[in-house]
Amino acid sequence: MHGDELEPEAHEHSIQPNVQMVESGICDRAAAIFRALGDSNRLRLLSLLMSRELCVSEISGILDDNLSAVSQRLKLLRSERIVVVRREGKHMFYSLADGHIRELIANALAHGNEHD
Amino acid sequence: MHGDELEPEAHEHSIQPNVQMVESGICDRAAAIFRALGDSNRLRLLSLLMSRELCVSEISGILDDNLSAVSQRLKLLRSERIVVVRREGKHMFYSLADGHIRELIANALAHGNEHD
DNA sequence: ACAACACTTGATGAATCAATGAATTGTTTT
DNA sequence: AAAACAATTCATTGATTCATCAAGTGTTGT
Numbered sequence: 001m002h003g004d005e006l007e008p009e010a011h012e013h014s015i016q017p018n019v020q021m022v023e024s025g026i027c028d029r030a031a032a033i034f035r036a037l038g039d040s041n042r043l044r045l046l047s048l049l050m051s052r053e054l055c056v057s058e059i060s061g062i063l064d065d066n067l068s069a070v071s072q073r074l075k076l077l078r079s080e081r082i083v084v085v086r087r088e089g090k091h092m093f094y095s096l097a098d099g100h101i102r103e104l105i106a107n108a109l110a111h112g113n114e115h116d
Numbered sequence: 117m118h119g120d121e122l123e124p125e126a127h128e129h130s131i132q133p134n135v136q137m138v139e140s141g142i143c144d145r146a147a148a149i150f151r152a153l154g155d156s157n158r159l160r161l162l163s164l165l166m167s168r169e170l171c172v173s174e175i176s177g178i179l180d181d182n183l184s185a186v187s188q189r190l191k192l193l194r195s196e197r198i199v200v201v202r203r204e205g206k207h208m209f210y211s212l213a214d215g216h217i218r219e220l221i222a223n224a225l226a227h228g229n230e231h232d
Numbered sequence: 233a234c235a236a237c238a239c240t241t242g243a244t245g246a247a248t249c250a251a252t253g254a255a256t257t258g259t260t261t262t
Numbered sequence: 263a264a265a266a267c268a269a270t271t272c273a274t275t276g277a278t279t280c281a282t283c284a285a286g287t288g289t290t291g292t
Binding site: 233234235236237238239240241242243244245246247248249250251252253254255256257258259260261262 | 263264265266267268269270271272273274275276277278279280281282283284285286287288289290291292
């Protein structure tokens with residue numbers, strides 16, 4: 001055998017060719033969004049908001065979960081600007097922040113659906 | 117003022133109309149993928165694989181990070197079937213598992229790019 | 233003003249996650 | 263077979279995350 005013809009001088013740990021570096025801040029921001037979406041309870045909650053805006057007690061009722069827990073999840077999602085909130089009297093109505101987020105969730109649910 | 121005309125009898129915590137429930141298992145799976153993508157180091161790694169397949173030491177070299185750490189991240193990503201691996205001699209070449217994942221990452225990086 | 237309702241915040245503890253370095257496995261080269 | 267190289271696994275430790283429940287804020291109705 002005559003050595004590795006894989007990628008000429010590809011293992012020098014020098015600057016790699018043909019590899020596009022993504023700016024670090026962008027990865028950080030994108031990862032933060034994924035992290036916020038990466039929890040079953042939060043994602044279940046968000047999947048409800050795919051239908052329409054809902055107030056906290058509605059969500060709590062539908063998911064049959066602690067109202068405080070729901071509120072905390074919403075707070076986290078708000079901090080990542082995944083949901084937005086609107087007050088109407090005593091009620092706080094939450095909805096998905098934008099189409100981008102909506103698409104991301106739809107895409108992931110579709111993927112989770114077809115695979116296994 | 118004459119009470120809330122928001123949504124007639126919307127706060128009875130009964131079965132909510134107009135809200136589509138997503139199957140629990142699908143949310144779990146989708147959340148697991150998001151969780152795996154929800155880490156800056158892993159996402160940076162994956163952003164490299166957007167360009168082309170790479171072996172562990174290449175990735176470690178480009179990211180200037182501990183080889184063991186890179187290998188562990190890849191193991192996790194493999195366990196979620198986000199990346200696939202192929203052996204070639206001493207080298208293990210990693211690449212993105214499918215177009216769905218690729219799209220998800222591209223989408224998120226685009227979002228992270230335009231916003232703030 | 234006071235009670236009731238809708239929600240948020242704070243504090244605590246349990247569980248999960250991730251970085252590190254040492255030891256190990258697998259492959260190729262000599 | 264031994265040395266060199268590529269990558270993985272293991273164990274430890276520190277950090278982060280999540281649920282729970284009590285206490286607090288803001289709004290409305292009487």
